[in-house]
Amino acid sequence: MSASLVLGIDGGGSKTLVAVGDREGEVVAFDAGPGINPMDKPGWRDALSALLSPFAALRPSIGAVVAGLPAYGEIAALSKAQEAEVRAFFGAVHQRVVNDVEAAHIGAFAGGPGVLVLSGTGSMAWASDAEGRMLRVGGFGEAIGDEGSAHWIGAAAIALASQAIDGRVEAPDFLRAFLDHLQLDRIAPQDALIAWRASVEHARSEIAALSRFVDARAEAGDPAAGGILDAAAAHLAAHVRAARQRIDDAALPWSTAGGTFSSRILSARTAALVGSRPEPPRLPPIGGALLRAAQDLDWPVDEAWIGRLAVSIENNAVHARNGRSDTLPEGEDDR
Known part of the structure; x- marks a missing residue:
């Protein structure tokens, strides 16, 4: 044939x-x-x-x-x-x-030039110029980086909750919603959070899944959750800027991929920091x-x-x- x-x-x-x-x-x-x-x-x-x-x-x-x-x-x-x-x-x-x-x-x-920034469980940007030269930004994995990814957002939520439990930060509404989301004991939240983390079988995916909780809280107007998405957007926009700088083309078009960008807030804030709207794939x-x-x-x-x-x-x-x-x-x- x-x-x-x-x-x-x-x-x-x-x-x-x-x-x-x-x-x-x-x-x-x-x-x-x-x-x-x-x-x-x-x-x-x-x-x-x-x-x-x-x-x-x-x-x-x-x-x-x-x-x-x-x-x-x-x-x-x-x-x-x-x-x-x-x-x-x-x-x-x-x-x-x-x-x-x-x-x-x-x-x-x-097949043309551009910067694709991906935020799923992990994060990475992939860029190419008109001559076909390619480079990667990020993609180091959650143990090193993956800033702005779903896992990074979930890990930031856990860290914020732990700090709120101790009184190191003031985020009572976020903490209450976080404990309820994971069905953790409000009486002894520190022990409950540690026990939850120890019981997680698929840590990477289950921590990443918390990004949806953060997005829902941000949509509800929770400033603590909004702050996490602000920080994630800043990291993702930095991927685009770094790729453009290394390619030496500040006008290189950009686009997005990955489920984390289904967040309206994250997408809008990333675009605002990049300074332009992403091209649809x-x-x-x-x-x-x-x-x-x-x-x-x-x-x-x-x-x-x-x-x-x-x-x-x-x-x-x-x-x-x-x-x-x-x-x-x-x-x-x-x-």
């Missing part, structure tokens, strides 16, 4: 998408599965293999694969393991493994992977192709959110 298809992978910490596109920019197969971040998902290999297995019948028609994987390029041993896992499934098919944020950047600017991260794979095959990608791909991905994503994968390869069950 001729190489009439391309396959993209958008791996993340909480979910992973796989999509197959054709020369016309239409998605012909699509599925979603669990996160495959090797930093905190020891079963990532099995999860990736299970997600790819329904696409085995399409391999003879696939000419190129681009896998955007979390943590790729950050730790040599893990990166080699990720490359090996992709190679084991696709064999001699042309394949490229990139960091998941790079794939998101390719999608956001349709041209394609989602899975679209960035498909676009790069199409370019690897020298397909005639134009604005119309990108537009069709964006619409097709959105239609398939709606099906996936509704629990249906109508475009799985024929004969395969939903996963």
Whole structure:
């Protein structure tokens, strides 16, 4: 068979998408599965293999694969393991493994220059100029940085609550809401908070989940929660400024990615500090992977192709959110 298809992978910490596109920019197969971040998902290999297995019948028609994987390029041993896992499934098919944020950047600017600032469980900015030179800002992980991320916001909420318990800061409304949110004892809050932290099984994701509590409190007018989001926005805006400075282009367009930016307050305050509104992404991260794979095959990608791909991905994503994968390869069950 001729190489009439391309396959993209958008791996993340909480979910992973796989999509197959054709020369016309239409998605012909699509599925979603669990996160495959090797930093905190020891079963990532099995999860990736299970997600790819329904696409085995399409391999003879696939000419190129681009896998955007979390943590790729950050730790040599893990990166080699990720490359090996992709190679084991696709064999001699042309394949490229990139960091998941790079794939998101390719999608956001349709392969053009810009700064993409991501805030999800972690945070990072990825930038490129018109000549294709790329650089990264942040992305050091929660033990070192990840400022402005959901985990950073959650950790800041815990720290603020602990200080309020001791009387080091005055934040009675925030503390009361925080204790109620976690169902902690108000009589002995110090012991209760320590016990809660010791009992957390998935610390990274559960601490990051507290960012939604902080956002809700900020929306309710809590100044303490608003202060946390102000600090997060300042960090994220600093990512954009640093990337522009290192690229040496103060007018480089910027865009956002990651669930933390679903916060209206965080998005608005970050934009205010950057000094301009972010550009809406041209394609989602899975679209960035498909676009790069199409370019690897020298397909005639134009604005119309990108537009069709964006619409097709959105239609398939709606099906996936509704629990249906109508475009799985024929004969395969939903996963």
